Amino acid sequence: MADSGALVEGVKLLQEELAALIDEQNNRSLFVLTIVTVLALPLNIIAGLFGMNVGGIPRAQDPGGFWALRMEPQGPRQCVTILRSSNRITESAFVQSPTLPAPGNVGSSTS
Numbered sequence: 001m002a003d004s005g006a007l008v009e010g011v012k013l014l015q016e017e018l019a020a021l022i023d024e025q026n027n028r029s030l031f032v033l034t035i036v037t038v039l040a041l042p043l044n045i046i047a048g049l050f051g052m053n054v055g056g057i058p059r060a061q062d063p064g065g066f067w068a069l070r071m072e073p074q075g076p077r078q079c080v081t082i083l084r085s086s087n088r089i090t091e092s093a094f095v096q097s098p099t100l101p102a103p104g105n106v107g108s109s110t111s
Contacts, residue, residue, distance in 0.1 A: 059065030 059068055062068065
């Protein structure tokens with residue numbers, strides 16, 4: 001019985017040792033892949049910038065064309081947001097407070 005307990009402990013130690021070796025190999029592989037990715041990232045960004053086809057894009061020759069095209073889709077959305085926020089401000093300015101008298105009743109007596 002004691003031999004079987006020692007055998008089980010030995011097997012557990014071997015399993016832990018094998019798991020540690022496999023983890024170490026995985027960590028080494030991931031480290032190498034991370035280094036390769038970090039080294040390739042700037043090259044991919046530069047290739048992506050120079051690889052864009054901009055020949056047929058409207059306003060490509062205009063110096064501010066990029067920003068104009070960038071802001072055009074957001075223009076209507078920003079207008080709606082501004083109108084909604086100003087509408088809330090105006091509505092909240094005219095909401096009657098329960099502690100203040102109504103604007104027509106200021107200074108008049110109710111007798």
